[in-house]
Amino acid sequence: MLGVTFISFLLMVYFGPDKTYELLGKNPTEEQIREVRHELGYDRPFLVRYGDYLRELVTFDLGLSDSNGEPVAAILARTLPVSLALVLPGFVIGNLLGLALGLLAAWYRGKWLDKLVMSASVVGMSISFIVIIIGLQILLCTPYGLNLFPVRGWQVDGPGSYLYYVTVPTLALVLVTLGYNTRFYRAVMAEEIERDHIRTLRAYGASPAEQLFKHVLKNSLVPVLTRIMFSIPFVVISGSLLLESYFGIPGIGLVTFNAITSGDQPILKAVVGLTGILFVVALMINDMLYSLVDPRIARP
Amino acid sequence: MTVPALRVSGLSVWIGSGADSIQVVDGVSFDIDPGEATGLVGESGCGKTMTAMAILGLLPSTGVRVSCDHIEINGRDVSRLNTAQRRKVLGRDIAMIFQQPATALDPVFTMGQQISAVYRRHADGNQRRAHEAMLASLESVGFERPEEIAQAYPHELSGGMRQLSMIAMAMVCKPAVIIADEPTTALDSSTRALILHQLQQLQALHGTAMLFISHDLGVVRQSCRNVMVMYCGRLIEKTDCQNLFSHARHPYSAGLLSCIPQLGATRPGRISSIPGQVPALADLPSGCHFAARCNRSEPRCSESTPVLDAQDKKGVACFRPL
Amino acid sequence: MMRETWQRLKSDPYGLSGLIVVSVFFLIASCVWSGLLGQGWYEVSGTRWEGISAEHWFGTNLIGQDILQRTLFGTATAFEVGLTVTICSTLLGTVMGALSGWYNHSWLDEIILWLKGVLDAIPFYLFAAAVAFALQGSPWAMHVAMIVTFWTTTARIIRGEVIRIKQRGFIEAARAIGLPGLKTVFRHVLPNTFHLLLVQASIVFVAAINTEVILSFLGLGIQDGVSWGLMLAESSQEVLAGHFGNFLAAGTALFLLLMGFNLLADALQDALDSRRIVR
Numbered sequence: 030m031l032g033v034t035f036i037s038f039l040l041m042v043y044f045g046p047d048k049t050y051e052l053l054g055k056n057p058t059e060e061q062i063r064e065v066r067h068e069l070g071y072d073r074p075f076l077v078r079y080g081d082y083l084r085e086l087v088t089f090d091l092g093l094s095d096s097n098g099e100p101v102a103a104i105l106a107r108t109l110p111v112s113l114a115l116v117l118p119g120f121v122i123g124n125l126l127g128l129a130l131g132l133l134a135a136w137y138r139g140k141w142l143d144k145l146v147m148s149a150s151v152v153g154m155s156i157s158f159i160v161i162i163i164g165l166q167i168l169l170c171t172p173y174g175l176n177l178f179p180v181r182g183w184q185v186d187g188p189g190s191y192l193y194y195v196t197v198p199t200l201a202l203v204l205v206t207l208g209y210n211t212r213f214y215r216a217v218m219a220e221e222i223e224r225d226h227i228r229t230l231r232a233y234g235a236s237p238a239e240q241l242f243k244h245v246l247k248n249s250l251v252p253v254l255t256r257i258m259f260s261i262p263f264v265v266i267s268g269s270l271l272l273e274s275y276f277g278i279p280g281i282g283l284v285t286f287n288a289i290t291s292g293d294q295p296i297l298k299a300v301v302g303l304t305g306i307l308f309v310v311a312l313m314i315n316d317m318l319y320s321l322v323d324p325r326i327a328r329p
Numbered sequence: 330m331t332v333p334a335l336r337v338s339g340l341s342v343w344i345g346s347g348a349d350s351i352q353v354v355d356g357v358s359f360d361i362d363p364g365e366a367t368g369l370v371g372e373s374g375c376g377k378t379m380t381a382m383a384i385l386g387l388l389p390s391t392g393v394r395v396s397c398d399h400i401e402i403n404g405r406d407v408s409r410l411n412t413a414q415r416r417k418v419l420g421r422d423i424a425m426i427f428q429q430p431a432t433a434l435d436p437v438f439t440m441g442q443q444i445s446a447v448y449r450r451h452a453d454g455n456q457r458r459a460h461e462a463m464l465a466s467l468e469s470v471g472f473e474r475p476e477e478i479a480q481a482y483p484h485e486l487s488g489g490m491r492q493l494s495m496i497a498m499a500m501v502c503k504p505a506v507i508i509a510d511e512p513t514t515a516l517d518s519s520t521r522a523l524i525l526h527q528l529q530q531l532q533a534l535h536g537t538a539m540l541f542i543s544h545d546l547g548v549v550r551q552s553c554r555n556v557m558v559m560y561c562g563r564l565i566e567k568t569d570c571q572n573l574f575s576h577a578r579h580p581y582s583a584g585l586l587s588c589i590p591q592l593g594a595t596r597p598g599r600i601s602s603i604p605g606q607v608p609a610l611a612d613l614p615s616g617c618h619f620a621a622r623c624n625r626s627e628p629r630c631s632e633s634t635p636v637l638d639a640q641d642k643k644g645v646a647c648f649r650p651l
Numbered sequence: 652m653m654r655e656t657w658q659r660l661k662s663d664p665y666g667l668s669g670l671i672v673v674s675v676f677f678l679i680a681s682c683v684w685s686g687l688l689g690q691g692w693y694e695v696s697g698t699r700w701e702g703i704s705a706e707h708w709f710g711t712n713l714i715g716q717d718i719l720q721r722t723l724f725g726t727a728t729a730f731e732v733g734l735t736v737t738i739c740s741t742l743l744g745t746v747m748g749a750l751s752g753w754y755n756h757s758w759l760d761e762i763i764l765w766l767k768g769v770l771d772a773i774p775f776y777l778f779a780a781a782v783a784f785a786l787q788g789s790p791w792a793m794h795v796a797m798i799v800t801f802w803t804t805t806a807r808i809i810r811g812e813v814i815r816i817k818q819r820g821f822i823e824a825a826r827a828i829g830l831p832g833l834k835t836v837f838r839h840v841l842p843n844t845f846h847l848l849l850v851q852a853s854i855v856f857v858a859a860i861n862t863e864v865i866l867s868f869l870g871l872g873i874q875d876g877v878s879w880g881l882m883l884a885e886s887s888q889e890v891l892a893g894h895f896g897n898f899l900a901a902g903t904a905l906f907l908l909l910m911g912f913n914l915l916a917d918a919l920q921d922a923l924d925s926r927r928i929v930r
């Protein structure tokens with residue numbers, strides 16, 4: 030957490046764009062420069078500024094956006110739910126589907142079904158995110174395809190309109206992640222199926238369903254949960270960054286993207302901080318789930 | 330004449346397919362009567378475990394080929410059953426005890442859950458009755474407080490307790506046959522004695538037949554009346570334990586015996602007193618597989634294969650037995 | 652070992668076709684570099700949005716540039732990015748991994764591990780965008796962003812391998828006969844991990860090309876020249892008007908190359924996996 034904020038702070042704030050000249054216009058005097066730098070706090074030592082930043086994060090006193098003067102906290106509160114609503118369905122479906130396909134492929138390991146699923150997932154991994162998005166748009170959103178959904182935008186005011194706007198981004202997210210997810214889950218499941226205690230189950234006449242859904246699944250929960258928990262921060266930030274900037278959806282990703290291109294530091298700092306927090310929360314929940322799932326880890 | 334609890338005849342297993350396939354079990358046949366314990370001994374890699382897995386039908390369907398005349402449990406041929414029918418047999422009529430109780434038990438379920446699941450699968454779906462059967466089974470293997478064991482996860486038990494729990498799991502449906510694959514190899518010697526004792530008690534109590542697989546002749550002698558010696562996928566001598574120790578007839582059996590420094594206290598033995606090496610399964614010599622290492626061999630040993638009478642309790646596959 | 656790998660690879664139809672696809676693309680890229688192909692990528696040789704014709708196989712774009720030429724040139728760009736990033740990040744990862752493996756449990760190891768953890772924790776596109784922005788104007792911003800994030804997996808592999816080999820003691824033997832430590836690492840460990848590196852490198856390559864497309868699309872990628880990412884970015888507006896030339900050409904080329912690399916990486920991994928199940 031400290032690391033994330035530290036590196037990002039270093040990168041974005043210290044080496045980031047210098048606002049001095051922007052504020053002063055052309056040909057400032059030495060005096061003016063020093064004044065403004067002092068105002069902005071640029072002249073204080075690095076560690077002090079970093080400390081300030083951490084304090085801001087902890088107290089949620091995130092300051093005002095440079096570009097429109099809106100409080101950063103308010104911007105986050107407005108955009109974060111949009112992003113979550115946007116990526117959540119795709120994230121859940123992508124993982125569940127990947128899990129199901131991975132389980133299937135692992136069970137029929139070496140058979141044609143396995144080969145089919147794995148080939149399909151390589152194909153899936155080979156299609157770029159952008160190509161998927163554009164392709165889906167052509168197929169679903171333009172007169173050249175089915176023309177069922179909007180090309181971009183987000184005017185959600187109920188379940189109907191939510192479905193209307195979320196379908197295509199969700200499909201895109203599912204298609205992009207499915208190949209990777211399937212491969213990962215297949216590897217995990219194949220390893221679990223090989224285990225001795227699964228052989229014991231077979232020796233005692235357990236049905237495939239009992240082996241897979243009761244024992245393989247429960248034993249593989251630890252790596253599966255880890256992957257899911259740790260991909261949450263990435264999907265929320267990276268996934269929404271791409272989806273939103275493409276589909277023009279006013280979520281946290283778009284805000285971040287705009288902030289990067291316009292150098293809106295308070296927002297960037299907040300987003301980075303948020304990522305760090307998400308990460309730590311994911312870590313904590315993960316540890317908690319571990320001890321629930323695996324009796325070998327001390328129960329609290 | 331009694332119907333044998335387990336009758337295996339003409340069991341062969343090949344690994345791989347087509348011309349590359351390697352035969353790892355070759356025409357194995359034997360009978361085990363109810364209440365009888367028969368040891369299957371041989372060096373590691375000789376096909377003991379393969380035999381057991383093939384009897385249970387646990388070998389993977391790809392890359393392995395199994396053929397047999399029949400495998401009968403209490404007179405019922407189970408070798409031609411389809412998967413669903415076979416599942417009904419496994420755990421109910423024939424149960425297996427594995428070598429490594431640490432890995433053979435599911436770490437995320439309690440012992441009680443795992444044992445009663447077997448009972449509910451085969452005998453009675455009722456939760457409460459399954460629970461009682463589970464506790465009774467745990468008690469019958471010698472646990473004084475079965476409730477505690479039932480609530481424990483495998484990692485919370487010692488190796489010996491885990492193996493006893495495994496035996497309780499095998500016995501919960503009172504099968505006709507149990508196959509124990511090196512059940513004591515992973516345990517220290519005092520625990521080993523306890524486990525062997527419990528197995529014998531249970532066998533006597535329920536009249537269960539047991540196939541006891543081990544590389545350790547000493548352990549087999551302690552727990553079995555009869556013994557079969559396996560070499561390179563074939564049974565080469567069948568006899569009773571007393572006889573084997575006093576009067577081994579196959580030169581390989583004799584060699585095995587001479588490798589045991591002291592009865593009872595054996596370590597996984599290196600067969601140092603038998604000259605030469607076990608031939609690679611990929612290119613076994615024709616005729617008697619032991620010929621190249623045998624000091625009694627004669628030309629016909631490599632020309633034709635010595636066989637042993639299929640379902641007899643005694644016999645030796647050798648042209649010039651001792 | 653190398654020969655054996657090659658033998659296995661040759662008998663794997665998927666891997667072989669992957670290799671062929673990659674080679675063909677590499678050939679195209681070489682031709683572009685040596686000036687034989689794709690030189691007309693910037694010329695306005697037709698009118699806007701021409702359809703498919705003998706002159707413009709894939710049609711023309713918004714301002715009448717030939718899409719085939721641009722696709723060919725994009726191949727070179729893809730390899731340029733892919734190779735630069737792969738080579739640099741592999742080198743960086745190897746050095747870092749070797750250092751932290753060799754001095755494991757020292758402060759150096761701790762720092763490198765910490766750095767890896769941090770880099771893995773930052774969502775990549777955010778980071779790349781930030782680097783690209785911080786080095787604004789530099790055409791290498793994108794490369795730098797990828798290199799500094801992609802080395803971590805390589806380093807992890809090498810570190811594990813170094814520690815494993817160190818424990819096996821033959822490094823000690825080498826030291827006993829007077830070879831200095833770190834040099835021994837490079838002499839003994841790297842040949843042993845070369846295969847792993849190769850697999851990882853092809854994975855990095857795929858990631859690099861993929862990322863180039865996305866970053867270019869976000870306007871943070873290639874600054875001059877043309878890439879498939881830029882073509883796709885262009886196409887995102889055009890497809891709404893029904894002009895699919897850019898999209899189809901760049902999308903297909905991208906897919907083929909990525910597919911080739913993925914197949915190759917898989918086949919390499921299979922060929923190297925000595926723990927093949929014989930049961």
Ligand code: SF4
Nearest residue numbers: 617620623630647648
């Ligand atoms: S058959 Fe011949 S070679 Fe084989 S054990 Fe007997 S005597 Fe020796």
